[in-house]
Amino acid sequence: MCVGMALSPAAWTAESRLAGIFPERIKTVALVAPASPGTSREKVDEAICLLEKAGVRVKVMPNAREGKPAEYTSIPAEKRVADLERAWLDPEVDLILCIRGGAGTIDIVDKLDWDKLRTRPDLPVLGFSDITVLHMAMLKEKAGHPYASASLLALPNVDGASLKSIQAVLNGRSPDPVELTPLRAGKVSGVALAGHLRLLEAVSRTRFRPETQGKVIFIESPDLAPPEAERTLKALRESGFFDSCAAVVFGRLSRCGEQEETVMRGFAGQVECPVYIGFPYGHTPRNP
Known part of the structure; x- marks a missing residue:
């Protein structure tokens, strides 16, 4: 090659x-x-x-x-x-x-x-x-x-x-820690579940909806403007996707621009689990 x-x-x-x-x-x-x-x-x-x-x-x-x-x-x-x-x-x-x-x-x-x-x-x-x-x-x-x-x-x-x-x-090792900003603080541990926001919502409506109990859910989105991101998060929330998860950690909601944190804060006010922002996950060169 x-x-x-x-x-x-x-x-x-x-x-x-x-x-x-x-x-x-x-x-x-x-x-x-x-x-x-x-x-x-x-x-x-x-x-x-x-x-x-x-x-x-x-x-x-x-x-x-x-x-x-x-x-x-x-x-x-x-x-x-x-x-x-x-x-x-x-x-x-x-x-x-x-x-x-x-x-x-x-x-x-x-x-x-x-x-x-x-x-x-x-x-x-x-x-x-x-x-x-x-x-x-x-x-x-x-x-x-x-x-x-x-x-x-x-x-x-x-x-x-x-x-x-x-x-x-x-290699089975823990990566270097990343400092996050809490929107709803809490002690968190659990298996990670990570994905593209729009696709998490799409797959949640199929037989392949994953079990989220006890999971730390990492979310990123490259393509949803603020109203669409809010509607998609609401649809997942109302379907019970976040009901028993250990926490939600936001990566980038890239298309939300200056309203990115506003969308995340609005979501944090509507769930009971810990919510953190600032994880470097998304469609950028910083993507572990």
Whole structure:
């Protein structure tokens, strides 16, 4: 993949940063596109090259390069299902890395053979944004281990602190602490559940709605303006999504602009659980 390929100066810097990001037990990484295709074939090739130079064997699933780059149009669901199941059931694959988010993951979760996928309950599956739907379905079906993490195309651009956090978590260590601002303070502990706000609400209306009791729910949103974010949070709240959770932690609600904290404070006044803001989670280079 890397033969004869010229990397940009930024990519060469990323190469050294990616070295050692995966534990030694991760020998082979499978690349899938459960949602939209990569933004450009050149960017995908460059990111693959960085992983290979960092010592990772990469398997690109047969249909992962199909589709129109830079668009949100997904290839047929059956092809995406075939790629994901093939990667998942390949005994050589130690980790699945989604190429990007985009749109369309909600169309495949009902078509996956969850009985087969449950045979690998600890397989790491990394991605974020639209991959929220797959992660929630995995939690509900008790198949694989979802990690809300930078996708393939995002990895070369995330900052050093985020890479350090990803490396720590994948190696079973606690990442460096992040100072948060309490809107409703309280003592908090629990398993993390993280996702894109709009997609958390969408999947909550399906059979893949995850169990939230005792969970610390991390939320980010790149695309909802303040009224939409408030309506989506209200819909989740009224559905009981937050009723028994341990806490809610907000990352970025990027499109809310100057009203971002106002939206979060309004939500905090309507729930009983602890609520914190300021976690560096979202569609930015600071994304652990």
